[in-house]
Amino acid sequence: GAGVSQSPRYKVTKRGQDVALRCDPISGHVSLYWYRQALGQGPEFLTYFNYEAQQDKSGLPNDRFSAERPEGSISTLTIQRTEQRDSAMYRCASSSQTNTYNEQFFGPGTRLTVL
Amino acid sequence: SQKIEQNSEALNIQEGKTATLTCNYTNYSPAYLQWYRQDPGRGPVFLLLIRENEKEKRKERLKVTFDTTLKQSLFHITASQPADSATYLCALGGFGRRALTFGSGTRLQVQP
Numbered sequence: 320g321a322g323v324s325q326s327p328r329y330k331v332t333k334r335g336q337d338v339a340l341r342c343d344p345i346s347g348h349v350s351l352y353w354y355r356q357a358l359g360q361g362p363e364f365l366t367y368f369n370y371e372a373q374q375d376k377s378g379l380p381n382d383r384f385s386a387e388r389p390e391g392s393i394s395t396l397t398i399q400r401t402e403q404r405d406s407a408m409y410r411c412a413s414s415s416q417t418n419t420y421n422e423q424f425f426g427p428g429t430r431l432t433v434l
Numbered sequence: 435s436q437k438i439e440q441n442s443e444a445l446n447i448q449e450g451k452t453a454t455l456t457c458n459y460t461n462y463s464p465a466y467l468q469w470y471r472q473d474p475g476r477g478p479v480f481l482l483l484i485r486e487n488e489k490e491k492r493k494e495r496l497k498v499t500f501d502t503t504l505k506q507s508l509f510h511i512t513a514s515q516p517a518d519s520a521t522y523l524c525a526l527g528g529f530g531r532r533a534l535t536f537g538s539g540t541r542l543q544v545q546p
Binding site for chain 2: 352354359362374375378410412414420423424427428
C-alpha cells in the first residue's frame, strides 16, 4: 500500500477482554515501531522490530502487552486482560532502513476504548 | 529522568510572519532531533532531522537549529500560511537506540 495501515481504526472493548491491534507497514520497510499517544501528548514508545526480531521492548508498560512480527512484515500488538487505563490511541510507524537517522512514517492509529 | 519540553500554549501568529517553536530537553544527550507535524485525527508526519553535530538545517520555508549546549532546538516557519496550522512535535533519538522520545507538541494557529 501507499502508507502504513492499521486495523481496526476503532476498538471498543470491555475490561478484562483481550485485544489485538494490527499494523501493516509500508512495503519493504525493515523497521516497525509501536507507540501509544494520549490526547494532547506526543507518541510514547512501546516497542520496535527490525525485520522479525523485536529489538527493544523497554516501553511496554507491563506483561499484559506483547507484540510480534513473525514474517517481518505485518505486526500485531496484543493487550491481554484490558484495563480502563489502556484506553488510548495506538500508533504504528515504519522506516525503510536500519540506519539510525531514518524518518518514521506513521499510520492513522487505532483508537482503543476500554469500558 | 529524561524530559522534553515544548510550549503547551498554542502559538497564534498572523499570515506572512515567521513562526518560531521551541523544544528544550534535560537529562538527555541526543544523537539527533526530528520535527514532525500532526494534524487533528492523523498520525505525525516527518518534516526535518538535524544531527547533534549540526547547527542548522533548512528545507524550503522551514529552518531548524540545534544547540546542544543550551539543550534546545528552534523550529522556524517563514512566510507562514493558514495551511501551516497544526501541532508540531519534536522528537529525540539516542546513540544506538532507534526509539524516539517525543515532546507533547505545540499547536500553531496561523490567522489569515
